[in-house]
Amino acid sequence: MRAVLCGYYGKGNGGDEALLASLLQMLPSEVSPLVLSGNPDQTRDRYRVETCDRFRLLPVLQALRQSDVFIWGGGSLIQDATSAVSPLYYGGLMALAQQLGLKTIAWAQGIGPLKRPLTSWLAKKTFASCTAVSVRDRASAALLADWQVPFILAPDPVWALDAAPVPGLWNLPAPRVAVTLRSHPQLTETRLANFTRALIDFQTATQTCILLVPFQQTQDLALAQAIQPQLPGISQILYLEDPRLLKGVFRGVEMAIGMRLHSLIMAAAEGCRCFALSYDPKVSQLMKELEMPGWDLAQLPEDPTLMSQAWLEHYANGDCLTPEQIQSLVDRALMHKDLLSEALCK
Template sequence: MRAVLCGYYGKGNGGDEALLATLLQMLPAQVKPLVLSGNPEETQLRYGVPACDRFSASAVLQALRQSEAFIWGGGSLMQDVTSPMSPLYYGGVMRLAQQMGLRTIAWAQGIGPLNRSLTRWITRTSLQHCTAVSVRDGGSASLVAEWGIPFILAPDPVWALEPEPVPGLWDLPAPRIAIALRPHPYLTSERLHIFTKALIDFQKATQTFVLLIPFQPIQDLAIAQTLHAALPDVSQILTLTQPRQLRGVFRGVEMVIAMRFHGLIMAAAAECRCFAMNYDPKVRQLMQELDFRGWAIDQMPSDPAVICRDWMELYANGSSLSSHQISAIVDRALIHREVLEKALVNSGASG
């Protein structure tokens, strides 16, 4: 069976690449993937699977004609906060696949926010005609339940991504902390300046080495460079393009301060202490579910000393998830693999 995998792939976002790597890890052995990618050559080289241009209508149509299944491959594909174009694209390709008779799976979805009636309608209609639906958080589950659509709820599949070691990591000074920030309107230059002052004070007090990790370099690198310039001798920017290495880097880290959703998941899965900077409902829900410390970006303290004190408290006295808790979450995340197995191998139903 050939399955088309559709997500925000080939766009340089570490979290979405991690979702693709996990989906390929969980895909049943008898299913041959074909990835719709923003950079097909890079995707083929990195994962060793065929890929085609997600923006080429003829290539997408040909991929669907050659396939028996279509998978939305995880993440916040159906949301209109960034742009209404996202649900229009993903919903359009999903409905085309359904009309062509492919089995269709909405896999590990984080649905919403959906602030427009059109995007809500597109999302609901797409999901109603899916062979199988799995979601990764309670908010998405509530919305799909409200629409009366059968679904499976399980933690984000990246919890189960197999890590790989990062060459040279253990040669860097220890103990280490990691920072994973991203641009956002609430992260103003003034707030970033306050954050930087707090980080300088925290580093001096703890004598930690700071790993600056841009999850999406085209967006995040400038912030990492700003922080590195303030801590030139005690920090290093790590730009990791292999998702398993991105997952593995947190094995060598004591604590993470992150906005990036999958940065928090990867760190928590590696038994790091996590301090979250909430900019999105998915981060807020993760904080609530796992009792992470942190604050919303727009409520960040204006006094660097207060910020430093919060971080120091977590570093000195805070705890990570236990290995038992992590194992339980990973086991539940593997439910997404069962969804694929049932819909693609054990089911004779068509989408």
């Protein structure tokens, strides 16, 4: 059985790469994947899979015609908050696959926000025509329930992603704290300066080794490079493209301060204390579900001392998830794997 996998793959985003790695890990062994990628050579070399350039229409059409299954997943593909084009691209491919008679699976989706009537109509139509649907958050589940589309709800598949050890990590002095920031309009120059001042004070008080971890080079690396020279203690920028290594980073740190959704999932899954900075409802929802401390980015304290004190308190006294809680989340995340097996064996 041949399956075309479609997502925001090959674009240098660690979270989306983690979703692809999780999907490949969960695919039944009898399924032969072909991944639509923004960087086909890199995706082929990293995952040892067949690939196709996601922007070349004729090869994509040929791949669909030669396949049995189309898998949309995972993550926030169907939303029009950041782009009106993105949901039309993904929705258009799903509609095309359905017209060609392929089994279509919407896998580990985070749906919305959908602010435009056209994208909302297209989403409702394509989800309703899917062979199977799984979502990773309650807001997406509520939307599908309103549309009367059958689905399963399970934690993000990255909870169950296999981590890999990071070469050289254990040579860095302990204790270690990981920081994952991304550029965002609400992370203003003033807020970044206050954050950096707070991080300086935190490191001075704890003598921790600060690991700055860009999840997407184009959005995150410049921030890490701006912060690192100002830190008084030992620090390092860890730019890792393999998502299994990204998850492996959090096996060796005491606490994570993060904006990126999947950095917080990876950290929590590896038993790390987490402190969140939310720029998106998906991060706020994770904070609520896990009772994770943090702030919305728009309400970041103006006083760096308040920030550093909150981090110090969590570093000293905060809780991480228990092994039982982590195992429960991993087991439930594997429902996305069960859905693939059931849908592909029909």
